[in-house]
Amino acid sequence: MKPTCMVFNVMMAMSRDEALNYISSNLNIPDAANLLNVRGLHLLNKILTSFHARVPIQTITLHAVPMKWRHRPNWVTVKENVCCGVGGLCYELNIFMFALLSALGFDVYLTKSSVSQPHNHVVIIARNVASPGDLFLVDAGCGFPTFQAVDLNFDLESAEYCQSFLCYKLVKQSNGKVLRLHKRHSLVKSLEPNDAKSEWKRYYDFELKPFSIEEIDEEFDRVFETYTATTSHAIFRCTMFPGQRACAIRNKVVLVENDTKELDGTEYETSADLVNAVCGHFPVFQEYRALVSKAVNTLGLFNKSV
Known part of the structure; x- marks a missing residue:
């Protein structure tokens, strides 16, 4: 079945057996069952x-569907x-990562995050991971190494994390939100005024309080249906990190990380x-070539059909 965007709501659910099978088979973590006995930060x-x-x-x-028909996909x-x-x-x-971690017994919740517009991103907070009362940010879908x-x-300020081509850190604000900052890089566009001398740029902020899946879904009904709610409606992109190295497509350009992290x-x-190029760098799309073609044509990157 080809991927489609569907409108109706289905209760989000994943069993422990499904989750264990996913991390064993899909994520190739062969010792998953033993690791699950300990759980924790390593797993x-x-x-x-x-x-x-x-x-x-x-x-x-997203781009394979005309703008007027775009909707938040349901859980199925x-x-x-x-x-x-x-x-x-x-x-x-x-959302998938939240369901997966919940099924594996992690104490996690969803919270709202803002990139280019208010509440157009969602992240996960994990509690009691390594010790009682601790908190960790989990982000499986921001498009940058995490x-x-x-x-x-x-x-006030986290350690600096350098992964793949990017260095980033977190900073707590007086209003209770947390900023994610990136070191300056050509792919990271400033989303608000910054000191020209600063080596750090805001990427997003997020809240630490929990929100229900219904509250998150309400925000993303707007994100999927409103062109200005996210830059995703205007940008053709696909990013993955095999071997912790970036392989990305942004509009007409393919970017591959080399040995010097450039x-x-x-x-x-x-x-x-x-x-x-999409099908070559991301082999899963070989089966969905027609979908890729439709997305390229819908966005009009070349103003002609494949």
Whole structure:
């Protein structure tokens, strides 16, 4: 079955056996059953690293649907697309990760996050992971390296994390929100005014209080149906981190991380070449080539059909 966007709501659910089978088979964590006896930070980080390597954040399934028909996908579609390796936007990836971790017995909740517009991102907070009362940020769908749960047990500023081509850190604000900051990089556009001398740029902020899936879904009904609610409606992208190295497509350009943690770019001049590049760099889309072609044409990157 080809991925589709569906409107009706289905209760989100995943059994422990389904979750264990997913991390064993799909994420290739062979010692999953033994690790589950301990659970904790080691297993959580293995899941996140492997998920980043195998499930892309992408706008292909979004752009394959004309704007007027776009809707937030329901749980059945989210589960199908992630389990088959097609992935999706931050909503699909983090909702799936929340269900997966919940089924494995982790103490997790969802919270609202803001990237370019208010509440157009969702992240996960994990509690009581390594010790009672601790908090960790879990983000399986932001499009940038986040290969581990990020420790939130700091006073004002976190440690600096350098993963793949990116260095990032978290900063707590007086209003209770937490900022995610990235070191300056050509792919990271400033979303608000910054000091020109600063080496750090805001990527997003998030809240620490829990929100129900119904509250998250209400926000993402708006995100999926409103063109200005997210840049995803205007950008063709697909990103994954095999071997903790970036492989990304942004509009007409393919970016592949080299041995020096820099991104080598190749720009394509025809829609046919871009579709071939997507299917070549992300083999799961070979089965969905027609979907990729439709997405490229709907967005009009080349203003002609494949």
